[in-house]
Amino acid sequence: xxxxxxxxxxxxxxxxxxxxxxxxVLKQDEVFGVFDRFGDVDSxxxxxxxxxxxxxxxxxxxxxRFAGSRPLLLSSTVRRDNVLxxxxxxxxxxxxxxxxxxxxxxxxxxxxxxxxxxxxxxQRIQVKNFSQETVDIRLDWEFAADFxxxxxxxxxxxxxxxxxxxxxREGDAVVIEYRGLDGMRxxxxxxxxxxPEDLSTEGFYLTDKxxxxxxxxxxxxxxxxxSHDGFEQTKPSDYDGALASAAAHFEDRSPxxxxxxxxEHFNAWLRRxxxxxxxxxxxxxxxxxxxxxxxxxATPFGRDGIWTAFECLWMNPAVAKGVLRYLTRTQAQKVSPxxxxxxxxxxxxxxxxxxxxxxxVPFGRxxxxxxxxxxxxxxxxxxxxxxxxxxxxxxIWDAIERALAWIDHYGDADEDGFVEYYRKSEKGLIQxxxxxxxxxxxxxxxxxxxxxxxxxxxQAYVFAAKMGLANIAGRFRxxxxxxxxxxxxxxxxxxxxxxxxxxSLGTYAIALDGEKKPCAIRASNAGHALFCGIAxxxxxxxxxxxxxxxxxxxxxGIRTLGxxxxxxxxxxxxxxxxxxxxxxxIAAGMSRYGYTELSARILTxxxxxxxxxxxxxxxxxxxxxxxxxxKMPTWYPTACxxxxxxxxxxxxxxKSCVGLxxxxxxxxxxxxxxxxxxxxxxxxxxxxxxxxxxxDFRLFRSGSGVALTVERRTxxxxxxxLR
Numbered sequence: 001x002x003x004x005x006x007x008x009x010x011x012x013x014x015x016x017x018x019x020x021x022x023x024x025v026l027k028q029d030e031v032f033g034v035f036d037r038f039g040d041v042d043s044x045x046x047x048x049x050x051x052x053x054x055x056x057x058x059x060x061x062x063x064x065r066f067a068g069s070r071p072l073l074l075s076s077t078v079r080r081d082n083v084l085x086x087x088x089x090x091x092x093x094x095x096x097x098x099x100x101x102x103x104x105x106x107x108x109x110x111x112x113x114x115x116x117x118x119x120x121x122x123q124r125i126q127v128k129n130f131s132q133e134t135v136d137i138r139l140d141w142e143f144a145a146d147f148x149x150x151x152x153x154x155x156x157x158x159x160x161x162x163x164x165x166x167x168x169r170e171g172d173a174v175v176i177e178y179r180g181l182d183g184m185r186x187x188x189x190x191x192x193x194x195x196p197e198d199l200s201t202e203g204f205y206l207t208d209k210x211x212x213x214x215x216x217x218x219x220x221x222x223x224x225x226x227s228h229d230g231f232e233q234t235k236p237s238d239y240d241g242a243l244a245s246a247a248a249h250f251e252d253r254s255p256x257x258x259x260x261x262x263x264e265h266f267n268a269w270l271r272r273x274x275x276x277x278x279x280x281x282x283x284x285x286x287x288x289x290x291x292x293x294x295x296x297x298a299t300p301f302g303r304d305g306i307w308t309a310f311e312c313l314w315m316n317p318a319v320a321k322g323v324l325r326y327l328t329r330t331q332a333q334k335v336s337p338x339x340x341x342x343x344x345x346x347x348x349x350x351x352x353x354x355x356x357x358x359x360x361v362p363f364g365r366x367x368x369x370x371x372x373x374x375x376x377x378x379x380x381x382x383x384x385x386x387x388x389x390x391x392x393x394x395x396i397w398d399a400i401e402r403a404l405a406w407i408d409h410y411g412d413a414d415e416d417g418f419v420e421y422y423r424k425s426e427k428g429l430i431q432x433x434x435x436x437x438x439x440x441x442x443x444x445x446x447x448x449x450x451x452x453x454x455x456x457x458x459q460a461y462v463f464a465a466k467m468g469l470a471n472i473a474g475r476f477r478x479x480x481x482x483x484x485x486x487x488x489x490x491x492x493x494x495x496x497x498x499x500x501x502x503x504s505l506g507t508y509a510i511a512l513d514g515e516k517k518p519c520a521i522r523a524s525n526a527g528h529a530l531f532c533g534i535a536x537x538x539x540x541x542x543x544x545x546x547x548x549x550x551x552x553x554x555x556x557g558i559r560t561l562g563x564x565x566x567x568x569x570x571x572x573x574x575x576x577x578x579x580x581x582x583x584x585x586i587a588a589g590m591s592r593y594g595y596t597e598l599s600a601r602i603l604t605x606x607x608x609x610x611x612x613x614x615x616x617x618x619x620x621x622x623x624x625x626x627x628x629x630x631k632m633p634t635w636y637p638t639a640c641x642x643x644x645x646x647x648x649x650x651x652x653x654x655k656s657c658v659g660l661x662x663x664x665x666x667x668x669x670x671x672x673x674x675x676x677x678x679x680x681x682x683x684x685x686x687x688x689x690x691x692x693x694x695x696d697f698r699l700f701r702s703g704s705g706v707a708l709t710v711e712r713r714t715x716x717x718x719x720x721x722l723r
Contacts, residue, residue: 055353167201182357287322293640302372311648344406381468388664420452446566457528464532522562530589555627570624581645693717
């Protein structure tokens with residue numbers, strides 16, 4: 001089925017010839033870059049390529065040429081801490097006009113390294129002569145800036161644009177400037193610390209003479225600025241000083257708690273995931289917020305930020321605090337159909353680009369997700385249980401009550417006891433759960449569901465949110481408030497079981513349509529009911545076993561849709577693909593019911609997937625094909641990588657396997673039915689802070705079970721293992 005016209009602005013266009021290898025990415029706060037393996041940027045070849053600032057591409061071409069030719073690639077990678085992109089290159093065979101070879105390939109080593117710091121891309125190119133002859137070298141750095149909005153870059157057509165000024169020389173810089181339809185001036189300033197032989201508005205051309213064994217460095221910068229008014233005259237820091245600051249900034253983001261295991265491949269996955277989370281975490285006025293993913297979602301998303309915070313809550317609750325504070329500040333205050341906003345609703349997405357500013361897309365502040373509001377409440381109660389931070393909960397309690405009011409009034413407009421959604425903006429999302437593809441909610445015969453739609457997982461989130469708040473509301477608003485929330489949650493559980501359970505399928509329907517008819521298909525959404533504890537124990541066991549059957553489990557992970565369902569397609573975005581965060585949620589649900597050995601199977605599949613992928617990085621999603629001997633997971637062509645909730649999934653999966661729960665309110669750590677997967681013999685957790693207490697402990701295989709030893713403990717903190 002073709003994509004509906006109104007949904008095209010959410011559609012990501014895949015290039016006709018996808019890159020053979022994943023691109024290399026850098027990010028620092030609001031600037032991120034997507035580079036090819038040479039460290040080049042060429043958006044004409046790959047639409048995602050570029051360096052972006054505040055949802056606009058400020059550099060659409062950045063290419064290095066040697067003697068007019070592209071160097072030969074030796075290797076390239078991003079440093080383990082995600083700060084520096086390094087590329088090893090060499091010269092190709094070079095011929096004189098009479099066709100005689102005057103410089104054999106491999107005579108020169110060209111090392112190109114780049115990083116981003118304070119709205120500037122820094123670049124250094126080092127050339128060393130390994131030949132026995134003196135060599136005249138010429139390096140060209142060619143550049144361009146198209147100032148494409150992020151939605152334009154990913155395929156949304158535009159009929160009009162602002163004014164692009166011709167590139168100009170301004171002192172020691174080339175300035176490329178654009179005034180958008182939003183009145184914002186955006187400009188890129190390009191500089192070279194070495195006096196170039198030639199400088200044009202399209203590039204710097206650098207020459208030198210290298211004796212045998214000699215080495216030469218060239219440094220260039222691209223600085224990105226935007227303003228409604230004028231610009232200050234500033235210059236970026238020098239390369240070495242900026243690199244030192246960027247590395248220190250990375251270390252400052254390091255969480256106190258750390259995990260080490262007996263398996264070095266698993267440790268590599270942990271390190272990569274930690275580095276990706278630090279890179280995606282962006283400073284906001286409310287604290288650090290994990291931006292969703294590169295390239296298309298490098299911005300705050302309510303749902304993504306909440307799930308990322310959940311996944312690493314046990315080891316780094318500061319992420320949850322930053323997320324909750326940001327979502328509280330941006331909570332909707334009034335009704336705005338164009339933004340899908342209603343009082344108390346939690347934001348779906350925020351954008352800073354031109355198209356959002358002038359209303360070509362509704363995503364400047366867009367509230368079109370039905371699940372972010374109950375998830376916000378669920379995270380708030382989980383954060384309080386994890387930290388005991390009463391002062392912060394008092395700070396956001398009014399927002400909590402507004403979110404509860406949204407659930408009961410706007411979320412359940414027909415007063416049937418379920419929270420539904422129905423698109424109110426013609427430019428907004430058709431589907432407003434986490435599976436937001438237009439074709440993700442359908443009936444068994446493949447017919448798309450007509451709204452308003454009540455999603456399975458959303459009712460589970462509301463149940464868990466009210467249960468969680470009932471357990472703490474008495475501390476803030478008295479026993480009557482707690483009793484009311486508990487009664488509402490229990491009524492919802494009964495109503496949910498009656499309306500959503502499909503006995504013939506052994507699962508919950510993915511949704512109820514506008515006529516309250518169940519969309520009776522097998523989908524991973526039901527696994528979120530496990531996470532929330534709304535399922536009774538018998539049904540929880542049936543769900544758990546079903547997710548690890550061949551219908552769902554590919555060998556790498558659990559598919560979003562059961563094999564054999566009407567719209568099943570392992571190459572689709574939501575109808576048969578594998579999403580690491582979805583698997584982590586399901587594994588956490590299994591662990592909640594004590595099925596930690598099943599959680600360990602999910603961890604094993606995703607660990608083996610991560611170990612087979614470059615940089616040990618799990619992407620946003622990959623295709624759901626059945627695992628084949630000697631084959632890696634099949635890449636999804638427009639998947640974001642890194643993606644915050646995929647990066648954080650390893651921490652949640654490990655927690656689920658060992659059945660870890662932390663309660664700061666009673667100063668306790670509990671491990672329920674801990675299991676270590678076959679590839680792990682030992683897990684060491686250091687500097688786990690609970691209130692004022694800190695603990696180091698080890699989990700290790702002991703016979704057929706798992707034992708625990710406490711290596712250090714300061715403060716009052718009890719540890720209990722249930723087997």
